[in-house]
Amino acid sequence: xxxxxxxxxxxxxxxxxxxxxxxxxxxxxxxxxxxxxxxxxxxxxxxxxxxxxxxxxxxxxxxxxxxxxxxxxxxxxxxxxxxxxxxxxxxxxxxxxxxxxxxxxxxxxxxxxxxxxxxxxxxxxxxxxxxxxxxxxxxxxxxxxxxxxxxxxxxxxxxxxxxxxxxxxxxxxxxxxxxxxxxxxxxxxxxxxxxxxxxxxxxxxxxxxxxxxxxxxxxxxxxxxxxxxxxxxxxxxxxxxxxxxxxxxxxxxxxxxxxxxxxxxxxxxxxxxxxxxxxxxxxxxxxxxxxxxxxxxxxxxxxxxxxxxxxxxxxxxxxxxxxxxxxxxxxxxx
Amino acid sequence: xxxxxxxxxxxxxxxxxxxxxxxxxxxxxxxxxxxxxxxxxxxxxxxxxxxxxxxxxxxxxxxxxxxxxxxxxxxxxxxxxxxxxxxxxxxxxxxxxxxxxxxxxxxxxxxxxxxxxxxxxxxxxxxxxxxxxxxxxxxxxxxxxxxxxxxxxxxxxxxxxxxxxxxxxxxxxxxxxxxxxxxxxxxxxxxxxxxxxxxxxxxxxxxxxxxxxxxxxxxxxxxxxxxxxxxxxxxxxxxxxxxxxxxxxxxxxxxxxxxxxxxxxxxxxxxxxxxxxxxxxxxxxxxxxxxxxxxxxxxxxxxxxxxxxxxxxxxxxxxxxxxxxxxxxxxxxx
Numbered sequence: 041x042x043x044x045x046x047x048x049x050x051x052x053x054x055x056x057x058x059x060x061x062x063x064x065x066x067x068x069x070x071x072x073x074x075x076x077x078x079x080x081x082x083x084x085x086x087x088x089x090x091x092x093x094x095x096x097x098x099x100x101x102x103x104x105x106x107x108x109x110x111x112x113x114x115x116x117x118x119x120x121x122x123x124x125x126x127x128x129x130x131x132x133x134x135x136x137x138x139x140x141x142x143x144x145x146x147x148x149x150x151x152x153x154x155x156x157x158x159x160x161x162x163x164x165x166x167x168x169x170x171x172x173x174x175x176x177x178x179x180x181x182x183x184x185x186x187x188x189x190x191x192x193x194x195x196x197x198x199x200x201x202x203x204x205x206x207x208x209x210x211x212x213x214x215x216x217x218x219x220x221x222x223x224x225x226x227x228x229x230x231x232x233x234x235x236x237x238x239x240x241x242x243x244x245x246x247x248x249x250x251x252x253x254x255x256x257x258x259x260x261x262x263x264x265x266x267x268x269x270x271x272x273x274x275x276x277x278x279x280x281x282x283x284x285x286x287x288x289x290x291x292x293x294x295x296x297x298x299x300x301x302x303x304x305x306x307x308x309x310x311x312x313x314x315x316x317x318x319x320x321x322x323x324x325x326x327x328x329x330x331x332x333x334x335x336x337x338x339x340x341x342x343x344x345x346x347x348x349x350x351x352x353x354x355x356x357x358x359x360x361x362x363x364x365x366x367x368x369x370x371x372x373x374x
Numbered sequence: 375x376x377x378x379x380x381x382x383x384x385x386x387x388x389x390x391x392x393x394x395x396x397x398x399x400x401x402x403x404x405x406x407x408x409x410x411x412x413x414x415x416x417x418x419x420x421x422x423x424x425x426x427x428x429x430x431x432x433x434x435x436x437x438x439x440x441x442x443x444x445x446x447x448x449x450x451x452x453x454x455x456x457x458x459x460x461x462x463x464x465x466x467x468x469x470x471x472x473x474x475x476x477x478x479x480x481x482x483x484x485x486x487x488x489x490x491x492x493x494x495x496x497x498x499x500x501x502x503x504x505x506x507x508x509x510x511x512x513x514x515x516x517x518x519x520x521x522x523x524x525x526x527x528x529x530x531x532x533x534x535x536x537x538x539x540x541x542x543x544x545x546x547x548x549x550x551x552x553x554x555x556x557x558x559x560x561x562x563x564x565x566x567x568x569x570x571x572x573x574x575x576x577x578x579x580x581x582x583x584x585x586x587x588x589x590x591x592x593x594x595x596x597x598x599x600x601x602x603x604x605x606x607x608x609x610x611x612x613x614x615x616x617x618x619x620x621x622x623x624x625x626x627x628x629x630x631x632x633x634x635x636x637x638x639x640x641x642x643x644x645x646x647x648x649x650x651x652x653x654x655x656x657x658x659x660x661x662x663x664x665x666x667x668x669x670x671x672x673x674x675x676x677x678x679x680x681x682x683x684x685x686x687x688x689x690x691x692x693x694x695x696x697x698x699x700x701x702x703x704x705x706x707x708x
Contacts, residue, residue: 085604220604259593259594259596261594262629266419267555270552270556272607273607274555274562277554289555295599
C-alpha cells in the first residue's frame with residue numbers, strides 16, 4: 041500500500057535535529073494491529089489468520105533524539121518491559137531502522153495493550169507488528185508487508201524464545217497466511233472466505249508459550265503426520281474453494297491438540313458447544329489457552345462464545361470472549 | 375459423465391441368459407486408464423496426478439455366463455495372474471457387481487498392459503481403474519468417479535498389500551487429486567495447471583512397493599513433518615494459484631525421498647539434469663524407481679528425459695521414458 045503523504049524516506053530531513061515539512065504533523069501515527077490465531081488446528085507452525093478484534097495499538101512519534109524509546113505502556117498490568125532493548129516493539133523498530141540505515145532517526149513509542157498477554161492470540165505479535173507498520177509508514181513505506189515479516193519474527197524470538205511466523209505473518213499481511221518455509225522464509229497469502237467469523241474464548245488460566253511447546257513430543261508417527269498433512273492440504277483447498285464444509289472436515293489435529301488441550305479447562309465440552317451451535321470447526325488458538333471456532337456468521341459466533349463462557353463460569357474460570365470477522369487487510373492507521 | 379446409450383442398469387435384461395437390445399453391440403467396451411504419479415514429492419500418501427501416457431487398456435464383454443473371468447492378458451510377460459480371484463481387475467469388477475447386486479452378470483476381460491509393472495507409475499491402479507470404468511460404463515454409469523475409488527482401493531490392497539488411494543483416485547478422477555482422509559475416505563479434485571507436462575523416466579531396476587514402504591521409518595521428527603506439511607500446503611496453493619514457481623519451491627520431500635532415493639541409481643544426477651534443463655520440480659514417482667519432473671511445456675520435458683536416459687545409459691541401466699501432458703479427465707472409452 042503506497043503512502044500518499046510520504047512518498048519516500050528521502051523526504052525525511054532530520055539532519056538538523058528536527059523533523060520538517062512535508063511531514064510536519066505527520067511525524068506521529070497511531071496504528072492498530074490485529075490478534076491472530078496461529079496453527080488453525082491442523083497447520084501447526086505454518087498457518088494463521090488475523091481477526092479484527094482484539095488487537096494492539098501503537099502510537100509513534102519521530103523525535104530529534106536518535107534512538108528508540110518506549111515512553112509508556114498501558115493495559116499490560118506492568119508485565120511488559122519498558123527497556124527498549126527488551127521490549128519486542130522497540131527492539132524490532134530498532135532492527136528495522138538499522139536495516140534501512142536510519143539509526144539517526146529518533147522514535148518515541150506508546151504501546152496500548154488492548155488484548156490479553158499470554159492468551160495464545162498473538163499478543164506480542166500484534167504489538168510488534170503495530171510498531172513495525174507504524175515506523176514503516178513514517179519512513180514512507182520502504183518495505184512491503186511481506187518484507188516486514190522477518191523483522192517481526194525477531195520480535196517473536198525476543199518474546200517467546202522462538203522466531204516463529206505463524207502469528208506475525210497474518211498480523212502483517214491480514215487474512216489467512218501460509219508459512220510454507222522458514223529457511224528461506226516463504227509466506228503465501230491464502231484467500232479469506234467472505235463472511236467468515238471467529239468466535240474466540242480466552243479462559244483466564246496461565247499457559248506460557250514456552251511450556252506449551254515443551255510438552256509436544258519431538259518425534260511423531262509418520263502415519264499421524266500423513267493424517268495431519270492431508271488435513272492441512274484439505275484446509276488450504278477449502279480456503280481456495282470457499283468450501284466451508286471442507287474447511288471444517290480438515291480442522292483436525294491428531295498431533296498437537298491431544299497434548300495441549302490437557303492444559304485447557306473444559307476443552308472437550310467447549311468443542312461440543314461450538315459444534316452443536318453450528319461452528320465450521322473448533323480448536324486451540326496458537327499454544328492456547330484461548331480456543332476459537334470458525335463460523336459462517338456473527339450470530340453463530342456469538343451463540344458459541346456465550347455457551348462456552350457459561351460453561352467456564354460453571355467451572356469457576358473467568359474468561360474473555362471476542363467475536364470478530366476475519367481481518368483481511370492487516371494493520372491499519374487509526 | 376452420463377452414458378447416452380444405457381440410461382440405467384434397469385435397461386439391462388440378461389435374465390434369460392443373454393444380453394439383449396438396447397445394448398446389443400454395446401456389451402463390449404475398450405477403456406484406457408492412465409498411469410499416475412503418487413506423492414508428487416512432498417505429499418506422501420495424499421497427493422497424486424494422472425498422465426495421458428502411458429496407461430493400460432481393458433477390453434470388456436458382457437456374456438451370458440454369470441461371473442467374471444480374465445480371458446487374456448497381453449504385455450505383462452506372464453507376470454500377472456489369470457485367476458479371477460487374484461487379478462486386481464477381475465477382483466474389483468467382481469466387488470463392484472456385488473455392490474450393485476448384479477452377480478447375475480457375466481464379464482469377460484482382456485487386459486492389455488501398456489506400461490511397465492512395478493515401475494512406481496501406478497501400473498496395477500491403471501489396470502484396475504480401466505476395469506472399473508468399463509464395467510460401470512456397461513452398467514449405465516451407476517456410480518460416479520469418486521464412488522468408484524473405494525472399489526479400486528480394494529484392488530490396490532490385493533496388488534501391494536496396502537489399500538492406498540493416491541494412485542487410484544487420480545487415475546479415476548483425472549488431474550491432481552488430494553486424498554484428504556482415508557477414514558472416512560475424502561478425495562478432493564485439485565486444479566490442473568494448463569500446459570503442464572510430466573517427464574517420466576523409468577530406470578529398469580526392481581523396487582517392489584512393499585520393500586520401498588518397509589524402508590521408511592515409522593517415526594519422524596515433528597520438525598521435519600512441519601517442513602513437509604508446509605510444502606504440501608504450498609504445492610496445493612500453487613495448483614490453485616497456477617503458480618509454477620510456488621509449485622516448484624514446494625516440491626521438496628525431507629522425510630521419504632532421502633531413504634527411497636537410495637534405491638534409485640543416478641537419482642541426484644537425474645535431479646540435477648531435470649533442474650538444469652528447466653524443470654519446475656523433480657522427484658520419485660510413487661515408491662519408485664521411476665522419477666518424474668513437472669515442466670511448463672513438452673519440449674522441456676523431452677530435453678529432460680533425453681538427458682536423464684543418456685545418464686542412465688552411462689551407468690549401464692536400461693530405461694524407458696514417457697513425456698505426457700497431465701491427464702485432466704481420467705479414463706476414456708477408446
